[in-house]
Structure formats: structure tokens, C-alpha cells
Amino acid sequence: QVQVAESGGGLVQAGGSLSLSCAASGPSFSPYAMAWFRQAAGNEREFVAALSWNTGNKFYGDSVKGRFTISRDYAKKTVYLQMNSLQSEDTAVYYCAVADRSEAYDYWGQGTQVSVSS
16 A cells, blocks of 8 residues: 655745655555646646656656756655745645556645745
């Protein structure tokens, strides 16, 4: 049983920064990839960033390149999302997703709200 939990959301002014964290847990579980998605009210889910677990390669959605940084604590099966230069358009519920060896994002957290005021 894999559990995924995000934390760190909150309210921040435009131009500010916020950091999110996500921990995956489960006996003998090793992720293939961990990623962040977001969904703004009334919008469809959008890819934000991903980290390939074995290689450490990082990928970013176009809208956040240069502003957001994904990182990991390998031993803790935890990923972080450092968000800088936040804009009102970044307001969304941010979800952490975990892929196992099936390479599909089968495990999701409950989401954490990020609100950016302008």
C-alpha cells in the first residue's frame, strides 16, 4: 500500500516564494518517478514538474521553467517543489503523483492549495 502526502501549501503574494513537499511511503516501495501536477479551479490538470527516481533527471512544464525547482531526498522518498516568482496564474491545488515500475502515475496525494494574491 503506497501512501502519498503533500504539504506546504498556503497563501503568498505575487512575486513571492513557497516550498512544497511530498512523501511517498510503503513497505519495500521504490518509485519510478515522482511528479507535481496542479489544477486550477475550472481548469484541467496541468503538468508542473517531474523527477525520474533512478537517474535524477528533472522535467518541467513550460509555464514554470526557470521559476520552479524540483528536488528529492532519495532515502526519504520525498520530493520538493521550490516555487519562486509566483504569479496569480499559479494559484491551484497542487498534487503529488508517484509512478511505480508500471511507469504510470498510479498514486496521488490529496493535494495542497497554493493561492497567489496580486
